[in-house]
Amino acid sequence: MPYDASPVIVASNLSRYFRVRLDGENLKDRIKRFIKPQYRVVKALDGVSFSISQGESVGYIGLNGAGKSTTIKLLCGVLVPTAGTVTVNGLEPYRHRTATARRIGLMMGQRTQLLWDLPVHESFNLLGKIYDIKPDVFKANVKRLQDVLDIGPLWHTPARMLSLGQKTRCDLALTFLHDPSVVFLDEPTIGLDVLARERIRDFINEEKRRGVTIFLASHDLDDLEIVADRVMLIHHGKLLFDGTQDQLRQLAGGPLVNLEETVKRFYREAELG
Ligand SMILES: Nc1ncnc2c1ncn2[C@@H]1O[C@H](COP(=O)(O)OP(=O)(O)OP(=O)(O)O)[C@@H](O)[C@H]1O
Numbered sequence: 120m121p122y123d124a125s126p127v128i129v130a131s132n133l134s135r136y137f138r139v140r141l142d143g144e145n146l147k148d149r150i151k152r153f154i155k156p157q158y159r160v161v162k163a164l165d166g167v168s169f170s171i172s173q174g175e176s177v178g179y180i181g182l183n184g185a186g187k188s189t190t191i192k193l194l195c196g197v198l199v200p201t202a203g204t205v206t207v208n209g210l211e212p213y214r215h216r217t218a219t220a221r222r223i224g225l226m227m228g229q230r231t232q233l234l235w236d237l238p239v240h241e242s243f244n245l246l247g248k249i250y251d252i253k254p255d256v257f258k259a260n261v262k263r264l265q266d267v268l269d270i271g272p273l274w275h276t277p278a279r280m281l282s283l284g285q286k287t288r289c290d291l292a293l294t295f296l297h298d299p300s301v302v303f304l305d306e307p308t309i310g311l312d313v314l315a316r317e318r319i320r321d322f323i324n325e326e327k328r329r330g331v332t333i334f335l336a337s338h339d340l341d342d343l344e345i346v347a348d349r350v351m352l353i354h355h356g357k358l359l360f361d362g363t364q365d366q367l368r369q370l371a372g373g374p375l376v377n378l379e380e381t382v383k384r385f386y387r388e389a390e391l392g
C-alpha cells in the first residue's frame with residue numbers, strides 16, 4: 120500500500136539508561152555493597168534515531184538484551200527517555216499516555232491481556248468498554264477478527280484452557296480491537312510452530328493492507344517474513360542497520376540464516392571500514 124509521507128513515529132537520539140545495583144561476587148562483597156551500594160549504568164538504548172511512516176511495517180531485530188523491549192516501552196509511553204525525544208502520532212507518548220493508548224496497540228508475546236479464568240469474550244467486552252468503542256464498531260471488529268484469526272470457536276472457552284497458539288491469536292485480536300493506527304508487537308510468535316506463524320503472517324499482511332503501521336520486535340530472523348518492508352537491526356542499544364531486507368542480505372554477504380552471525384559480520388564490516 121502507498122505510504123502516507125508524514126512520519127507517524129519519530130525517534131531522535133532516543134536513549135534510555137538504567138542504573139543497576141551491583142550484587143557482589145562473594146558474601147563479603149555483598150555485605151559491603153549492602154551497606155554502601157554501588158551501581159553501574161546499563162545503556163539499554165543509546166542514541167537511536169529513526170522515522171516511520173503511516174502504513175510502513177518494520178522488523179526490529181536484535182539479540183537478547185539488545186534493547187528491543189526498552190524501545191517499545193519508550194514508544195508506548197511506559198518508559199520516559201533518559202535523553203532524546205520520541206513522538207508517536209505527533210505526541211510524546213509518556214506525556215500523553217491516554218491519548219497515545221487510544222491510537223496504538225501493544226502486544227507483549229510473553230504476557231497476555233486475556234482474563235485468565237473467564238471466557239474469551241469477557242476480555243473483549245472489557246476492552247471494548249475501556250476503549251469506549253461504539254457498539255456497532257465493536258460488533259463489526261469482533262466479527263472481522265473472529266473470522267480472520269479463527270477465534271469464533273474459542274469465544275466461550277476460559278483463557279486458561281487455550282493452547283499457546285490459540286492464546287496468541289486471541290491476544291492479537293485484542294490488540295487490534297480498537298482500530299489502532301500503530302501496533303507494537305514484542306516477540307509475538309515466541310514458542311509458535313511454523314503453521315501458527317504463517318497464520319499470524321497472513322493476519323498481519325491483511326492489517327498492513329488496511330494501512331496499519333506495524334512495529335515488530337523479535338530476535339528471530341524468521342519473523343522478518345511477517346514484516347517484509349523494512350528491517351532495523353539493534354545491538355547493545357545502538358542501531359546497526361536500517362533498510363530493506365535485500366540491503367541487509369547484501370551487507371551481511373548472503374542469506375540471513377543466523378542473527379548472531381549477521382551481527383558479527385556487521386561489526387567486522389565496521390572495523391574494516
Ligand atoms: N528495568 C530495568 N532495569 C535495569 N536494566 C534493565 C531494565 N530493563 C531492561 N534492562 C536492561 O536493558 C538491556 C536491554 O533490555 P531489553 O529488555 O530492552 O532487551 P531486549 O532486546 O528486549 O531483549 P530480549 O530479546 O531478551 O527480550 C538489557 O541489558 C537489560 O538487562
Ligand SMILES: [Mg+2]
Binds near residue numbers: 187188305
Ligand atoms: Mg524483549
